[in-house]
Amino acid sequence: MASVEPVLGPAIAQAGSPAQAHGDEITAFVRETEEGKAIDLAVEGAHCAACIVKIEDGLQKLDGVKRARLNLSTGRLAVKFHGADAKAEEIVGRLEHLGYRARPYQPETADDPKSDEEKRLLRALGVAGFASANVMLLSISVWAGEGEMSLPTITLMHWISGLIALPAVAYSGWPFFKNAIAGIKSRNVNMDLPISLAVLLACGLSIYETALGHGAAYFDAAIMLLFFLLIGRFLDVRLRARAGQAARDLAALQARIAHRIEPDGAIKAIPARDVKPGDLLRIAPGDRLPVDGVIIEGRGEIDAALVTGETQPQMLEPGSTVYSGMINLNAPLTVKATAARDDSLLAEIARLVEAGEQGRSRYVRYADKAARAYVPGVFIMALVTLIGWLGVTGNVHDAVMNAIAVLIITCPCALALVVPAVQVVASGRLYGEGVLVKSGDALERLAEAKSVVFDKTGTLTLGRPSLINRDDISPRALTLAARLARGSRHPISRAVADAAGPGPLADDLQEIAGGGLTGTAEGAVVQFGSASWLGLEKQGQDPDPSVLEAWLLVEGETPVRFVFSDGLRADAPEAVTGLKAQGLPVELLSGDREAPVAAAAHALGLDRYQAGLKPQDKIARINALNEAGEAPIMVGDGINDAPALAAAHVSISMGSAADISRSAADLVIQGDRLAALPRAVEIARAAKARMMENFTLANIYNVIAVPLAVFGLVTPLVAAIAMSASSLVVMANALRLWRA
Amino acid sequence: MTALLWLIPAALMLGAMGLLGFFWAMKSGQYDDLDGAAERILIDDDGPIVDDEDER
Structure with a gap:
């Protein structure tokens, strides 16, 4: 906001x-x-x-x-x-x-785990690149010298290849081995298990063969496989880091500070997280409350739009409870903190968010689904090969060799690249569109979504009132009102000041909290505020409950009515139409009052809306949609939206949203461009289509390669070509997304 | 064949030098600001490009 x-x-x-x-x-x-x-x-x-x-x-x-x-x-x-x-x-x-x-x-500390991982992968990539170039050099001379090279020379070449490849595999392959071990420990089959097995078996087999002097080694295939996979993994991590940094930049723009009143009466600026319960805080007009508290001194209006979704400011007095995230509008307040930052309403919301995220962690990524189907299949195939060769030839050595060849050739290289390659390209494109993708599986879930749920205040609307009856107001009245309004932070005053543009201030300007503004301009006393404060009789027409109003009273003249409403974002209709065109029903859930919600829903042509919802109500509705198989996309920005964002199948928050909403969401729209939404869905769906194509390609590769391995036709040359070619085809197909 | 005994270590040495060079470049922060390095070469150190207007 x-x-x-x-x-x-x-x-x-x-x-x-x-x-x-x-x-x-x-x-x-x-x-x-x-x-x-x-x-x-x-x-x-x-x-x-x-x-x-x-x-x-x-x-x-x-x-x-x-x-x-x-x-x-x-x-x-x-x-x-x-x-x-x-x-x-x-x-x-x-x-x-x-x-x-x-x-x-706040700068990231030197031991930032993200950038550490990135550097580690880059080093592994460098080592794998060096090793595969040199091993390939030796392998190609062996292949080219076929029939001319003597066996001892070939064996020497293989030993040198092994000496280069084995340490490189141990170093570069560690990220995969580590994940594979973690997968086995938690009894989850992941793609890194077959990768690790293929690499280790290829190396083990090569050492064995070289030691026997048979002259078949797969060192080149093993290290090339790692090299290709590391490229994909590094790009993935770097893109994620870039998105994460952009998200942190947004957070930096909202750095939170509290002003504590020290025992000696001095006011000291401290980071909000250092506030303790019982601290007295000074909240200047325009400041955001850093923690929950109770007002000790001062009366004034509070903007709770980010907390409850309500656009109309509330009048609060000593004794009222205030929540972190609310904005003090017009009077200095002294607030006693009732809870430290980790223990406030925000923290309660954070717990709801966590609960929602646990539910989501049950989601199984495509890559893992593929691994679960693939791993047992490969092992059965290898077993069949072993038994088949034993039964037919009775030669134990050949049987074992061919079974291992099956494990290596069905190498998950292409399969393992299917998902990351597409995700890197798709996330990169979305980044260009101003959409940050925060988690790897968010795109998959976005492609699967079947409905959209919007928050109103700050998401579909601007989250602040704007003047809507400008045509009914004389330029002079607007100028006078603006001379008062420019001196105030109240959302209504800001709307008037925005409408009138820059200009001078009135003299003797005073702001009466809960009432309005008064001052002198053009030699007359001018007042601008609520009807009750100005003592105006109820006018002929009933005020429309969906709008806010304020009156301008110039001494001795008829009062002028100013009407405001929380205007829709300019691209909201476009976004809603676009999403509907993609077959996604759109629904509105808001914490605001009935009338403004109905007005917004009507303007956007939405039949399904609910008003006056608490965070728990929003979660309930989202869960109902989840259970009905409607797979909702939740789009929101407020603190009250955060739990619903976490509970939804996939969630999107605005770049200007509350911190907690941004961290709960899977995707963040920078610059609050709603029009990017249909585009994001489109790209996610295209990405899913590419993934499916890639799975098909990888399967075609296996259909061709596996019989070769089963019948013992795989030579090191065939293995190296097949593995590299399949990876390159999958990568090339993913790159097509740039233009889709 | 003796040619190989020279060539292979030579190839490995050159490759290893490249790898060490890459590690050194990474460690000394040369990959931290790729865009900045590309633009900084355009800066003429003889005089500041700061506009006179901005100076005051």
């Missing part, structure tokens, strides 16, 4: 530079290092050499800045400086002056 992000509103732009508005937030991110202070910033909009120079030189000219280094790939700026923490504000102010928005973020 970026729309309610206070620091960027036009109202504040009037009051002072944005850097000042959130200055204390920045200082909370300054770190002490051995060589002075350091801060990491996420910079937006830097994309060329000129930007690097502008930013780095611009900052280095500041007094006290020792070093500024921008990472253009990630958009991260590391700054080292001397002096007070407040210097960081100056740095961000400077960046803003140069035209770049910058926000502090």
Whole structure:
């Protein structure tokens, strides 16, 4: 819900530079290092050499800045400086002056498991590439020298191949062996088991054959197999890391800070996670509540859109309970924290989310389904070969050799590449469309979905009111109202200020919490607020309950009515039509009141909607759909949507959603572009079609290769060609997705 | 055949050097910012590209 992000509103732009508005937030991110202070910033909009120079030189000219280094790939700026923490504000102010928005973020620690895994895979890939190139060099000379090369030379070549391949297999194959062992321990057959078996058997058989001097070795096939698989796995991990980083960037934009009132009365900015129950917190107008609490002092309106989905602000007074995620609109509040961050409403929601995710973990990925069907099949085939050869020829050595050849040649290489290859390409395309795919199986589940459930506030709608009767209001009335409204953070004031554009403020401006605004402009007293506060009689027409209204009263003139409603996103109708065209029935579940929900449903042509739902009600509806086999896609953004997101078959959240919703969702739409939804479904379905084709290709390969192995016709050359060719065909087919 | 005894170790050595070079490049952070490195070569160190307007 970026729309309610206070620091960027036009109202504040009037009051002072944005850097000042959130200055204390920045200082909370300054770190002490051995060589002075350091801060990491996420910079937006830097994309060329000129930007690097502008930013780095611009900052280095500041007094006290020792070093500024921008990472253009990630958009991260590391700054080292001397002096007070407040210097960081100056740095961000400077960046803003140069035209770049910058926000502090908590840098990942050096032992980030994700980037470790990526580096480990890259090293394994390097080793496997080196080894397969050199082993191939030797193998090709053996194949080419067929009939000319003497047996001792061939054996020497094989020993050298083995010396290169075996350590490389041990190192590069470890990611697969590790997963295979974990799979056996948990009694789950996964694709890594047949991969590991094929590699180990190929190596074992080659050592045995070379030692006997028979002259057949499969070292090249084993290491090539690992090389191809590692390429797929590395791309997969890197794409996932990139999506994860983009998601963290979104989180950095919502860095949470609390202002604690110290015993001596001073106010200190601390990270929200350091708040303890009983702490007194100062909540300035426009701030988001970091934890649950009770209001001790102050009366004011609270925007709970992100928590309950309700667009109309609520009036709260001392004694009222407030929840983390709510936004204080117009009066400074003192709140006593009743629960630490891990123990608040958010934490309760987090527990519901966890329960939903456990249900989802029962989902079996296509690759694992294939492995479960494939592994027993291969073992039976190998057994049949063993018994068959024993029965027909009675030669134990040949029987064992051919049985092992079956295990190797049915190598799961192509099968193991089927899913990752397609997923990497599809996720890459979605990334280009602004959709982040967070989990590997999300695409499979998205392709299977049979219905769509939308949240209303902040998802289909903008999540903030906008002026809808502008044509009925004279330009002068709008200008006057805007001169009052620009000084307030109330959503209605923001809507008026947005409608009128930038301009001057009224004099003697005062905001009365729960009432409205008053001030003087053009020599008259002007008031803007609710009808009851202005003392207006009920007007002729009944107010429509689905809209919000406010009145402008200029001394001695007729009051003017302003009507607001939470407008639909511009691309919401397009998204809904697109999804319906794909055969997905669309449904609306909202925590808001009946009237606005009905209005939104009507505008979008949705017959199925429910209003006034609590998080538990949403879960109940989602579970009902799950059980009816409707496989719902849940699209939401609020804290109250998070459990439903986790429970749904597949879930999508907006980039501006609450942290918890974003982490509960499988896919995140950056930039809140709803129109990307039908596109995502389309790509997911195309990806599924490609996967099925790839399974077919892999099976065709096995149908051809297995009889060769069963009848003892597999030579090392055939094995190497068959394995590489099948992998390349599967990869090439996956790449077709780029154009689909 | 003695040619092989020279050629194979030579090929392996060259390959191993390439591999070590790759590890060194990875460890020294040369893969951390691929886009930045590509753009930084365009920067003329003689004078800043910062606009005069932005300077003030």
